[in-house]
Amino acid sequence: MNFLQPFEKIGELALDKLAFAGRMGIFLAMSIKNLFLPPYKLWPVINQINFIGSKSVFVIMFTGAFTGMVLALQGYYALRQFGSEGALGSAVGLSLIRELGPVLTALMVTGRAGSAICAEIGIMRNSEQLDALECMAIDPFKFLIVPKFIGALICLPLLTSFFDFMGVYGGYVIAVKLLGVNEGAYFQGMFKSVIWDDINMGIIKSFCFAVIIIWVCAGRGYFLHFEKEGFGAEGVSRVTTKAVVMSSVAILVWDYLITSMLI
Amino acid sequence: MNFLQPFEKIGELALDKLAFAGRMGIFLAMSIKNLFLPPYKLWPVINQINFIGSKSVFVIMFTGAFTGMVLALQGYYALRQFGSEGALGSAVGLSLIRELGPVLTALMVTGRAGSAICAEIGIMRNSEQLDALECMAIDPFKFLIVPKFIGALICLPLLTSFFDFMGVYGGYVIAVKLLGVNEGAYFQGMFKSVIWDDINMGIIKSFCFAVIIIWVCAGRGYFLHFEKEGFGAEGVSRVTTKAVVMSSVAILVWDYLITSMLI
Amino acid sequence: MSEKENIVIEMKGVNKSFGKQRVLIDANLSILAGKVTVIVGASGQGKSVALKHMLGLIKADSGEVLIYGNDIKKMNKAELYHARMNFGALFQGAALFDSITVFENVALPLRERTKLSEKQIREKVLEKIDMVELEGSEDKYPAQLSGGMRKRVGLARALVLDPQILFLDEPTTGLDVKMSKEIYRLIYSLHNKFNFTSVIVSHDVPKIFKLADYVALMANSTVQGLMTQEDFQLSPNPVVKDFIEEIMGKIYNSGV
Amino acid sequence: MSEKENIVIEMKGVNKSFGKQRVLIDANLSILAGKVTVIVGASGQGKSVALKHMLGLIKADSGEVLIYGNDIKKMNKAELYHARMNFGALFQGAALFDSITVFENVALPLRERTKLSEKQIREKVLEKIDMVELEGSEDKYPAQLSGGMRKRVGLARALVLDPQILFLDEPTTGLDVKMSKEIYRLIYSLHNKFNFTSVIVSHDVPKIFKLADYVALMANSTVQGLMTQEDFQLSPNPVVKDFIEEIMGKIYNSGV
Amino acid sequence: MQKFNVEAAVGIFLIAGFLSFAYIAIKMGDIGFIGGDNYPIQAVFTNVSGLKPGAQVEMAGVAVGKVDEIKINPDTYQAVVKMMVKKGIKIQDDSIASVKTAGIIGDKYIKISPGASDVILEQNSVIRDTESALDLEELVSKYIFEKK
Amino acid sequence: MQKFNVEAAVGIFLIAGFLSFAYIAIKMGDIGFIGGDNYPIQAVFTNVSGLKPGAQVEMAGVAVGKVDEIKINPDTYQAVVKMMVKKGIKIQDDSIASVKTAGIIGDKYIKISPGASDVILEQNSVIRDTESALDLEELVSKYIFEKK
Amino acid sequence: MQKFNVEAAVGIFLIAGFLSFAYIAIKMGDIGFIGGDNYPIQAVFTNVSGLKPGAQVEMAGVAVGKVDEIKINPDTYQAVVKMMVKKGIKIQDDSIASVKTAGIIGDKYIKISPGASDVILEQNSVIRDTESALDLEELVSKYIFEKK
């Protein structure tokens, strides 16, 4: 029987991961189901928009501006070799709108709001608050999870717009004001080369990322009691870390898939 | 006196922030001082390398591969318009080595290890473990912080190399295997256009980012008791979130500054 | 056997394991309508787990849990929620919602489960808060309260829907002697007034017996007898006897 | 005034505020060598804060804290660490390091502060672990222990360097009656053997008096008298009198 | 007061977010252009290789419209280009529409050279005179071969 | 045990779904095009250098299909190109298929110039008249050497 | 009381600092470029293809202004370009404004070649002599065809 042990271990691990995937799948299904069930309450959604959106604005604008600045700087020195600094606006615009805007926004939201959501729900699980909700016959999905999904779906595209906007102007400051690129070339080149399909791709990405962030972060918090080390403050922080990593990786993977489908 | 109140509020806030900056500055100074003071112990450093480095390898390789894939995909469709798919390798290589490798590695390490470090030290602060250390006449900097700094300084360049390596091969799979770009052009173009200065820039960046991550994350955890809401599991998770955001933003800002100095 | 008709909740041969740890083995327990049933037992014996089975929060591996005769496992979500409308539960850790005030915590079941006006809600909530002597703390957040205050807010929240069955998990742990007496008095008077059923888990062993109609002991992963408190203290069951002796020491023994 | 020479630690007119909250107002306290000083007082009165002042963990806003006559504020880091080599401290929350085993927790001060061989360390650590009756739990992690066990590990860690001054913050809170008696007995016997000085903060009021040479009451943000426990129980100071009456109730009163 | 703050923050966030989204969409995605201020006009080319919907229509180098739709007429094998031109721009019935390249490697656009006629084209009418996209490759090879 | 089964089943389903989605996304990219509305047609060239599967097939500059597969005939050393053309587009049997470059430095594509014949090519039939990719380098060197 | 002073002082200092910084930035910075240090001048071209608002206006290769607005005159079908030129730069009334390309594939800009006249153009006046953007494509095709 001993020779079977390694197989057993692998099997156990695989079953564990499968069960995890299954739980997450059920979590998403329940969330979506509750998304369409009445009652529809506005106030919790507003609260979530405030938390996910309003409070992330400054971080997003900041990172957006600096991303645009780095893009402009790098792009300038790359393009100058071919005498095509005029294409800088187009390069900055396309990278921002298609890729970096949605992805970096999602990564920052994961770090700021996603981790907080995971910790919040994890702590609720740990301190029996979720049980208490159940006992009051209040559905935790409807009460807790659905507003977060709606909030994220509303906020992410808007935050991505902020990011893009700041990135465009951050790039503008560096390219036009500092490096002396032709202002008209920067903006008109950008406006011309970015087409609606690119913006559309960015929007689709940010919707997907919104779902991923809430799904992964809220889900891991919700199923905290299934994690082996999920107890106490340390357990919550460990699971939060895992959720952030998982959500970041998922964002990058989906980004690739969406890009390869829509390009 | 009433008309002074808004000024007072702003002043209080500013002094608060100043004191925060000062604490962080002292924290860094103390860390650096202790970095050079004996005794030098190997084992804690090995543990930190294990925690920051070994355990991040898979995430880093994963994100690296997908970043390279996205770069290759986007770059291919952009360059194809000018019939210069041959420059794809060069574009992928330069973006990875100069920018995305160090920055995304640092962001992922912040999410995985930085947040855990902040939570760990924050929990130690909350549960009086740091006080206990002091009482045993053990310097928390020497015992806790310095190994983390050394570990991060060793791990980040290596993780960045992993990222770059995986990115190069992720891009290779997409560009050469899937999109049919000339293999020789991809690799030789990359090898030729990336020069030592670029690699050097990447290394300098990852050293800086290592310091930023540990500084911000460990520092915020260490000064948890100065935060207004720094109590209990929620307090720790809130401060961890702040630390991750602050460290991410600092990484992007420094990235810009280093780029503009070294380019 | 007229008692049978009065059974509100019944656990029949319930087994439950967490991983390899068997927490409940063939546990049987009936809660009678209008009576106070107290569950005692050492720490980690599964008292809270048994309570959560009755609340439908944990599903048994085997055996059934019946609420008013219906198997909880076979209920769908709506039915389960309907049954729980009659429940009031106080958790061991109070389980208050950290992000809303004490008032909102107590008001939450009313807001979510009833269609009362804002004024009615305010009235009811303040009444309950008065009951647990927390007047003036309505606008504090749970993090600003001491452990004992949190417990009392939890109790107020459990009572706010005027439940028919009250589940209290260690209602007086963490309270000082005076306060815990008040709580006992409160439960007793409520009991007389509304004649509801309650299930109380407690460590406060000799004192809680004064409140109990029936006492059950959790030991060796199962329910050891369910009897009136007088019977319990004189029970020949060796496990129960050990428990009584261990906890109450010679003083009580000599008092008998 | 021969006592003066025996003073190990002295707080002189210490004031401390956290933000706008004044926690210590002009607190004076002297710890005598070789004696057990017990600090009692209601929750949140600043007992732990006073203890941390003596440990040098908190710096007073004004006033001085003297260790062997040296002002703690004027010491540099090396001197402070040197002084602390003689200290053993048990924190209210035990403050064990979560990431290392019980054995390593107890061994840590030895490893970091002494040059003992691995074998000597092992011996010493196991001795202390035996002392607090935790044989067999050496390889567990703190998270796997109950609150009482954690306290005992903390005590073992405080004792492992054979300190001259022992600071114990609520050593028996969370322990059952039997275990807390054992701890008291342990402290008492250690005290007789090594004749060290100890400062104990405790809520376990009548019992702890048996151990105390001197008792200090923290109330109204300051130290209310420091006297032998007999004097304390009969003190005319109204604050102390209130405290004695409130805590011990009529039973004790009648006993006097 | 607190509730009010949340509402204000969310309101400002939403409005600002929509504004920046609108900025991006209108400036870059050319959403704003599709409106009532344009009228359609058509032109038939034998070769529009490289011309894409959304390409500019220029007069004297100034943008006066956008290409809306490019279809092939399966019978004549000709490309039918539908353009949206700004209301104020009058196009004469002897204007010439040509497919041009911006710079040498830039995008294709349609240039409308003014004619001399007084007759202004109406909505949906067709520009008769067109010049198709230049096939540089063909030109060069022709040049070299004819030189032989 | 029962719960375990549900979760594992959902897990398998989820992972399988994700994998197949990923496969489709990576392999196909353009999902819309693969359908029944196209028919295959072939052409044989002596040189298709630079042409890739997925390249456009154009008539009058308008996209009417995609290159599906490029193979070499090992006996004739010629390149056989299989194209998928939209159903509505009729290709005459005297059409000419040429390999062209978009702009000067852009992608290669196939241009089908309409013929004059009334005979429409059927599925899988072969376009007889083809023009291979122009070798600019060769042209230039020829130009310069012949000038000498 | 002392603490109050520190905080209020810091607050006042900060706000004063910010205000003066903003004042300096607006007065001296590039924001001022839109303001009074420039004067407008106009030029009419027959073709400005590729010229964009914001493009540079150069004299002797040195930037002396920016293109502010490009409009089409719907009657003459000509492009009217409004430029903002730095105050210190005097433009003679016989200067020539030409639309040029930076490098071969670069951006279009306007070059003002100095004239010989002593008359300096005033605000909003129009440069009479202009050279329109070169149409490279047209030139090449003309070159090749005329060679035939």
Add this chain to the structure above:
Amino acid sequence: MQKFNVEAAVGIFLIAGFLSFAYIAIKMGDIGFIGGDNYPIQAVFTNVSGLKPGAQVEMAGVAVGKVDEIKINPDTYQAVVKMMVKKGIKIQDDSIASVKTAGIIGDKYIKISPGASDVILEQNSVIRDTESALDLEELVSKYIFEKK
């Protein structure tokens, strides 16, 4: 006992699945390209400037192999290029191997033009007829100077 079976079964299944997947990937996938499905062939050029290992070998514009190694013969100062060509492709002994550029600014590749001979080259044999990389710069300067 039952649980044991499930887990062991899943484990065995997973490992078996992985092994067979790896087998298939190695046998069929591109990893096999390095293996036995290609044969080496050589060609000697006087100038291969810009050609890189890994560059494509094309016939009729279709990829039929890869450049494996480029070495210089230190005695003749000639470049020896080793190529790996797909098994099915027969190369005649009078084929011509030329170093070409994809587009004008693209990568170098090797084009094998079919010959007329019936003799097929064997493994490791050398293509006799080669054309070296064109040196555009030299051509242009020669063109200009000879014109003088």
Add this chain to the structure above:
Amino acid sequence: MQKFNVEAAVGIFLIAGFLSFAYIAIKMGDIGFIGGDNYPIQAVFTNVSGLKPGAQVEMAGVAVGKVDEIKINPDTYQAVVKMMVKKGIKIQDDSIASVKTAGIIGDKYIKISPGASDVILEQNSVIRDTESALDLEELVSKYIFEKK
């Protein structure tokens, strides 16, 4: 109060340090070059289109300095270029300064061709002989038109 002061002081120090570092990093980039080992020299061109401050000054293709400042002389309408040249490099008074393009589409730089004179230019003196930037566009159009 004392501790507060230390922290605030360190905070101010830290923030000020960071700000000045950021300023230097952004403004100067290439820190190494700004030093005392260079001397200024001037040259006047009629057209420097495309030349930017920071562009290289080369002799024999080797960088010997940087362009420091480009101004227009509002009276002569000429561009005055100030360069910083490395100390060791002697520039003769009959050297020629020309504005060149790296490659065809690269950056502009200034090439100083050595003269034959023995007189070495001193600091701030002016190179008399200059060649302005070549206007490729103009050349091409001139070439084509003159051919007609």
Add this chain to the structure above:
Amino acid sequence: MQKFNVEAAVGIFLIAGFLSFAYIAIKMGDIGFIGGDNYPIQAVFTNVSGLKPGAQVEMAGVAVGKVDEIKINPDTYQAVVKMMVKKGIKIQDDSIASVKTAGIIGDKYIKISPGASDVILEQNSVIRDTESALDLEELVSKYIFEKK
């Protein structure tokens, strides 16, 4: 056991990390090239514009070395280029070193054309015959002006 695991993990991580770092440094940073297997050789050019240290030295299009250092001789105003050439490569004393451009817009490199002499250059000796970088711009303008 646990300690062992940590050590093994860290060991593997460090080794793998250094390997991948070495891969990047050697493959991309050309660290490996600077070693004992090369010997220095020099050449003097009148113009090396665009050549950078690290540029390739090629014979027959194959890389045989790297440019190590480019200096200007302040007396002759000529560029002195020091190259590192692989040990096995013998360079004849009548070889010609020319500065070339890869493609049209690529990097500059040095091409060494073999001579006919039997004398092999020793370390640090100087190649006498050199061709400087072609100045395309000059050529074109010369071509056009001479045509006039």
